[in-house]
Amino acid sequence: xxxxxxxxxxxxxxxxxxxxxxxxxxxxxxxxxxxxxxxxxxxxxxxxxxxxxxxxxxxxxxxxxxxxxxxxxxxxxxxxxxxxxxxxxxxxxxxxxxxxxxxxxxxxxxxxxxxxxxxxxxxxxxxxxxxxxxxxxxxxxxxxxxxxxxxxxxxxxxxxxxxxxxxxxxxxxxxxxxxxxxxxxxxxxxxxxxxxxxxxxxxxxxxxxxxxxxxxxxxxxxxxxxxxxxxxxx
Amino acid sequence: xxxxxxxxxxxxxxxxxxxxxxxxxxxxxxxxxxxxxxxxxxxxxxxxxxxxxxxxxxxxxxxxxxxxxxxxxxxxxxxxxxxxxxxxxxxxxxxxxxxxxxxxxxxxxxx
Numbered sequence: 001x002x003x004x005x006x007x008x009x010x011x012x013x014x015x016x017x018x019x020x021x022x023x024x025x026x027x028x029x030x031x032x033x034x035x036x037x038x039x040x041x042x043x044x045x046x047x048x049x050x051x052x053x054x055x056x057x058x059x060x061x062x063x064x065x066x067x068x069x070x071x072x073x074x075x076x077x078x079x080x081x082x083x084x085x086x087x088x089x090x091x092x093x094x095x096x097x098x099x100x101x102x103x104x105x106x107x108x109x110x111x112x113x114x115x116x117x118x119x120x121x122x123x124x125x126x127x128x129x130x131x132x133x134x135x136x137x138x139x140x141x142x143x144x145x146x147x148x149x150x151x152x153x154x155x156x157x158x159x160x161x162x163x164x165x166x167x168x169x170x171x172x173x174x175x176x177x178x179x180x181x182x183x184x185x186x187x188x189x190x191x192x193x194x195x196x197x198x199x200x201x202x203x204x205x206x207x208x209x210x211x212x213x214x215x216x217x218x219x220x221x222x223x224x225x226x227x228x229x230x231x232x233x234x
Numbered sequence: 235x236x237x238x239x240x241x242x243x244x245x246x247x248x249x250x251x252x253x254x255x256x257x258x259x260x261x262x263x264x265x266x267x268x269x270x271x272x273x274x275x276x277x278x279x280x281x282x283x284x285x286x287x288x289x290x291x292x293x294x295x296x297x298x299x300x301x302x303x304x305x306x307x308x309x310x311x312x313x314x315x316x317x318x319x320x321x322x323x324x325x326x327x328x329x330x331x332x333x334x335x336x337x338x339x340x341x342x343x344x345x
């Protein structure tokens with residue numbers, strides 16, 4: 001590939017037709033694991049889209065008033081109900097963790113082991129905080145009588161969409177947190193500097209794994225952007 | 235080997251860009267929360283929600299997920315399938331209109 005290094009290839013759409021028609025690797029300069037993660041995220045996009053579209057269909061076709069999310073998800077500070085307070089805090093926590101993850105990827109590629117490890121740990125703790133607040137939100141709503149088949153606020157479909165969508169997203173966050181802790185340990189141990197071979201694979205560890213983990217984490221944040229907009233704000 | 239080398243040059247960016255995007259995401263999230271805070275209603279509310287949502291999603295994908303720096307071969311493979319989602323939304327919106335029409339007709343008017 002020496003005379004074919006990325007900088008010498010055409011860019012833009014010309015580059016795309018060149019890459020696709022090169023009878024070689026189509027995704028040049030992209031490690032295969034990263035392509036696989038992207039394809040997985042694309043399929044996950046479709047799953048979340050199906051949830052949100054069915055929510056749209058359910059909400060648009062009910063003849064009963066939809067619960068006012070602004071009130072349902074309000075928290076009392078003292079005696080004053082603040083609309084959507086918990087959800088706003090959750091959003092900021094998740095964005096914060098997305099930022100620390102982006103920096104972890106950067107420091108990983110710079111082979112700055114300590115910074116990378118601490119930032120991944122910070123990301124994991126952010127994710128854990130998010131899941132904790134979600135547990136609080138779920139138990140609060142369950143206490144108030146929200147069930148998948150009924151709720152005291154309005155249209156019955158509200159509960160099933162709420163538990164399904166936020167539950168599926170929360171599962172993604174939880175899985176991400178587990179992987180973040182595993183990778184924080186691997187980074188601190190120096191696996192990615194020494195090229196230690198992994199538990200499930202004979203291939204050498206590389207900091208590109210941190211970017212792949214980052215892709216997953218940013219995707220979780222990305223999904224939350226849509227859930228926040230459509231489910232909580234709309 | 236050459237490819238990996240190039241890749242690393244391509245994915246290490248100045249810290250400033252990340253901090254900028256991070257800050258912008260905070261500001262945009264704050265704005266979308268303000269949409270609810272000021273209780274905007276109707277068309278204005280939906281437009282603002284969508285604008286802030288797409289700006290946030292775009293920033294995350296372009297810079298945090300590095301799509302802005304990827305070659306078009308990957309970017310296009312990822313983005314074009316999403317047009318199918320738009321088609322699905324249109325179909326289901328039409329379906330929802332029909333469902334609510336039949337419900338109103340049979341529940342309240344009685345066919």
